[in-house]
Amino acid sequence: MIAYAPAAFFLLLFGIGVLRDRRRFSNAVHLGLACTCLVLGLVWVAGRSGGHGHRAMEWFAAAVLLIPFLGALVLPVFLLTNGVKMIRKEGRSPANLLSFLTGLAIVGLMGLTIASAVSRSRELTIVTGTLLLITAYVAFLFFCFITYAFVYGWLRPRRPVDFVVVLGSGLVGGNRVPPLLASRLERGRRLYAAQAARGRPPVIVTSGGRGPDEDLPEAHAMADHLVERGVPAEHVLREDASRTTEENLTYSAAIMSAARPGYSCVIVTNNFHAFRAALTARKAGVNGQVVGAPTAAYFWPSATIREFVAVFLDHKLVNFSICGVLALPGVLAWCLL
Structure with a gap:
């Protein structure tokens, strides 16, 4: 049916994009547009249906349209509750406040x-309408990001690899591997063991430099952690100069290229970080996909928001330009008051 043609078109673009390279944000946008067009198509068909089943389709259309409003009520409560838990468990650093601040922002909007509707102020209506337009755009991008991040995490490497790269995340006490990093190392160890059982063990690259409050480079503590759990020392390489994710990947790629030109690899990080790490890997020219290790449920919302903000700012020229275009009608309306 013609109502579903736009959804089918964007789904086709999504499929082609995934086959070409999973590590593109355009894949996320195409998937988000396909979902949005599908919902609009369902609502349109429901509105035009007649005869038997007409009332059922009307109820379906009403339910579809009601979901965003119910979500707007439930989401801030969830974010505020999670934010309080995050602060209690992890402290009050800016990154740990993200879910709480996002919940407050939604409540404020x-x-x-409501104040705009009650007061009927033209000035307040213009400001509110402009903010809602920009928020709708950001919310759509976030929906694209989180949906495709889930899909990307579900995809698995198809072939054996030469290397397993485990990204560092910081040490505690200057020399100890924290639970977050331990989950990455355990995922890397399992990938190593699974491929070694098939007769082709990969080399694990532990990636992480020495921070100002650390007694040794992360890569060394990570390598020791793996060796203590049965990974042969000769199957572990250490990249101990990097300070950022981009440096993790760039420096690890140099090590892998020197050891085996034309290498293939799997990169291990936590699940909330997997999609952004994949985008960074593509940008750095690393020949490999990313897999995620489990993360504590309470940590996930703030971490995911942080990852989205980072991706949004990575494309700031496009995103701020679109936000500017969306704000332009409001600015013009304000000038005409």
């Missing part, structure tokens, strides 16, 4: 919308 809802309050501003």
Whole structure:
């Protein structure tokens, strides 16, 4: 049916994009557009249906349209509750406040919308309408990001690899591997063991330099952690100069290229970080996909918001330009008051 043609078109683009390279943000956008067009198509068909089943389709359309409004009520409560738990467990660093601050922002926008409707102020209506447009754009991108991040995490490397790269995340006490990093190392160890059982053990590259509060480079503590759990020392290489994810990948790629030109690899990080790490790997020219290790449930919302913000800012020229275009009608309306 013609109502579903746009959804089918964007789904086709999504499939082609995934086959070409999974590590593209355009894949996320195409998937998000396909989902959005599918919902709009369902609502359109429901609105035009007649005869038997007409009332059922009307109820279906009403339910589809009601979901975003219910989500707007439930989401801030969830984010605020999670934010309080995050602060209690992890402290009050800016990164740990993200879910709480996002919940407050949603509540504030809802309050501003209600105040605009009640006061009927033209100035407040213009401001609210502009903010809602920009928020809708950011929310759509976040939906694209989180949906494709889930899909990307579900995909698995198809062939044996030469290297397993485990990205560092910091040490505690200057020399100890924390639980977050331990989960990455355990995922890397399992990937190593599974491929070694098939007769072709990969080399594990532990990647992480020495921070100002650390007694040794992360890569060394990570390598020792793996060797203590049965990985042969000769199957572990250490990249101990990097300070950022991009450096992790760039420096590890240099080590892998020197050891085996034309290498293939799997990169291990935590699940909330997997999609952004994949985008970074593509940008750095690393020949490999990314897999995620489990993360504590309470940590996931703030971490995911942080990852989205980082991706949004990586494309700031496009995103801020679009936000500017969305704000332009409001600016013009304000000038005409």
